Amino acid sequence: MEDTEPKKGLNRRQFLKVSGAARAAVGTVGLGLFGYQSGKDPSSYTGEESFQGAVEQFGRDKYSVHIPTYEIVGKTSRIDARTDVVFSRFPNLMRNWDDEKGLESLDENMQAYYRKYPEVLKDDLYAKNEIFPKRRADNKKFQDQFVLAEAWSHAMGAVWPEGLNEPPEISDFPKPDRSGKTKEPYALKSHELTAKLIKTMSYQFGSAVVGITKLNPDWVYKYPMRNRGLDTDTPLEVPKHWEYAIVVATPMSWDPLYANPNYGTSHDAYAKSRIVAYRLAEFIKQLGYAARPHTPGTEYDLMVPPIAIDAGIGEQGRHSVLITPEMGSNLRPAVVTTNIPMACDKPIDFGVQDFCATCKICAESCPSGAITFGEKKEIRGYKRYELDTPKCHNFWYSNLGNIGCRICVAVCPYTRKSNWMHRAALDITANDPTGLSHTALTEMQKKFYPGPDAQDYYMPSLGGKNASFREPPWWLKSEDFIDFNG
Ligand code: SF4
Ligand code: SF4
Structure with missing residues (x-):
């Protein structure tokens, strides 16, 4: 359509051509001057602060100390992943717990652990008997709200x-x-x-x-x-x-x-x-x-x-x-x-x-x-x-x-x-x-x-x-x- 417009002064296409060319000329000269300066310095060749990638964001050296900030106050010991770690212990409980047999339904390690820490057994059984059934029931009612969050999490x-x-x-x-x-x-x-x-x-x-x-x-x-x-x-x-x-x-x-x-x-x-x-x-x-x-x-x-x-x-x-x-x-x-x-x-x-x-x-x-x-x-x-x-x-x-x-x-x-x-x-x-x-x-x-x-x-x-x-x-x-x- 532009080509059929009456030719009064510059039409739109001609104007764009002329202004594009002018912009190109001015811009190229500008970039040339800046580029020449920056081109001399290899560390600025990407135009970024550092060509080595990310820089440390926090000056840790200033805060380094000779001893860690946790305290040792007794005899130290290593973790038993079978019982001390909830992600092993809890699935074990869920799989094997029998209400009638109680602690006897679990293996020796688990029994020993729960005898030593009865308050943990109480918490674990509360999760098994109270939280999980309620979560299943509530999930059915309210899950629509979290469809995208769950899909995103699965995908991640x-x-x-x-x-x-x-x-x-x-x-x-x-x-x-x-x-x-x-x-x-x-x-x-x-x-x-x-x-x-x-x-x-x-x-x-x-x-x-x-x-x-x-x-x-x-x-x-x-x-x-x-x-x-x-x-x-x-x-x-x-x-x-x-x-x-x-x-x-x-x-x-x-x-x-x-x-x-x-x-x-x-x-x-x-x-x-x-x-x-x-x-x-x-x-x-x-x-x-x-x-x-x-x-x-x-x-x-x-x-x-x-x-x-x-x-x-x-x-x-x-x-x-x-x-x-x-x-x-x-x-x-x-x-x-x-x-x-x-x-x-x-x-x-x-x-x-x-x-x-x-x-x-x-x-x-x-x-x-x-x-x-x-x-x-x-x-x-x-x-x-x-x-x-x-x-x-x-x-x-x-x-x-x-x-x-x-x-x-x-x-x-x-x-x-x-x-x-x-x-x-x-x-x-x-x-x-x-x-x-x-x-x-x-x-x-x-x-x-x-x-x-x-x-x-x-x-x-x-x-x-x-x-x-x-x-x-x-x-x-x-x-x-x-x-x-x-
Ligand atoms: S270097 Fe890049 S811009 Fe130049 S001709 Fe090759 S592909 Fe095209
Ligand atoms: S990748 Fe292949 S085409 Fe590209 S520079 Fe190397 S040899 Fe040439």
């Missing part, structure tokens, strides 16, 4: 999803309770409220970002990748209950990430995202709906990056990895497929496609040559940058330290901790129609974060120097802690 304790080795028709659904009854799905008030709840819970469970989308069946593998209750030689029919996909993600530890490839690891974020997805799947099942976690490293049956794009988490970069506004490419995502009805997010466009067209830092830094300098091409019907995965995979074993490589993630200008400077740069690049700021910021990145020659990342026997993009954090310098001559 989920370390491995029950039955994940069974096919989705079984493993994804809530298990019957002891009486054989299966939980009916709770009726939910609105799609929007459910999405809000799911997102808040995802953050509670440890996710840094979360997005929701309808699952496009094109992103599900034709054959399953791993066992997980599915036959890898039988085509995978997309289960009907994989209606929605919730994408969660956590970042890798920042300082080792910048010291890739030798000192970084994907496993920290793999494990964190896995736990978030397990917890989220458990939470959804507690509400009576189906849910299946798809988690890194390789426990999934679908392609995560395009689902994350659909869910508005970010865009795909030249290096094929997802780029988010908050963490750049420093994230490891997981997906939960589910049938809980929710409002979905929209994809986002914050300028990555234009930026990647000219940047190419990842391609220049990639030791294996897996990242293209060229244009996008058609792959399985979609236009994208091609990644030469065998070359990339071979490099994983061509450097020492931790297996793998994340150099393209570390060098990407978007991979910066979220701070005001990062956010300002994002805003400029996303709104710059001229592309001038892209070139300027790419040059800044190269100037302030120079890396070794790509060949130097290889291990020495392959002509390299065991190089890392940046210095490792002090706590990963083996030579400073271990006496290799000792």
Whole structure:
């Protein structure tokens, strides 16, 4: 519609173009000046107070004393976990107590303990005979109020999803309770409220970002990748209950990430995202709906990056990895497929496609040559940058330290901790129609974060120097802690 508006002065699009370009020019110069100052000081390269991560929040040294503040006033003894610890003693009582036999119904240790501490027996029997029956009765009357709290608590304790080795028709659904009854799905008030709840819970469970989308069946593998209750030689029919996909993600530890490839690891974020997805799947099942976690490293049956794009988490970069506004490419995502009805997010466009067209830092830094300098091409019907995965995979074993490589993630200008400077740069690049700021910021990145020659990342026997993009954090310098001559 804007193009048909009468041409009096600037129309809206022209105005946005001009003001975007002006903003880009002023902003880039400002960031350049600030960036030059901060770029000189390695400790401020993330724009944060400390590049070593969290700082101790309380000065304990000032308060250190020679003797602990508990007092020894008699003969000390160790704890007998069978009786002194209520979590062993009480279940024992619940299992074995017989009103007629009294103390005689218990084993010798328990008898001896309760004889020594009769007031504890009184308290334990009060819990067994009074509190527990009343709790069961009250629970029936008032439990609705605490459905979410209980689901959240169960989910927090989920370390491995029950039955994940069974096919989705079984493993994804809530298990019957002891009486054989299966939980009916709770009726939910609105799609929007459910999405809000799911997102808040995802953050509670440890996710840094979360997005929701309808699952496009094109992103599900034709054959399953791993066992997980599915036959890898039988085509995978997309289960009907994989209606929605919730994408969660956590970042890798920042300082080792910048010291890739030798000192970084994907496993920290793999494990964190896995736990978030397990917890989220458990939470959804507690509400009576189906849910299946798809988690890194390789426990999934679908392609995560395009689902994350659909869910508005970010865009795909030249290096094929997802780029988010908050963490750049420093994230490891997981997906939960589910049938809980929710409002979905929209994809986002914050300028990555234009930026990647000219940047190419990842391609220049990639030791294996897996990242293209060229244009996008058609792959399985979609236009994208091609990644030469065998070359990339071979490099994983061509450097020492931790297996793998994340150099393209570390060098990407978007991979910066979220701070005001990062956010300002994002805003400029996303709104710059001229592309001038892209070139300027790419040059800044190269100037302030120079890396070794790509060949130097290889291990020495392959002509390299065991190089890392940046210095490792002090706590990963083996030579400073271990006496290799000792
Ligand atoms: S992970 Fe390493 S080898 Fe693979 S594409 Fe990225 S930079 Fe290249
Ligand atoms: S390094 Fe540059 S070209 Fe590569 S993904 Fe990041 S922004 Fe795109």
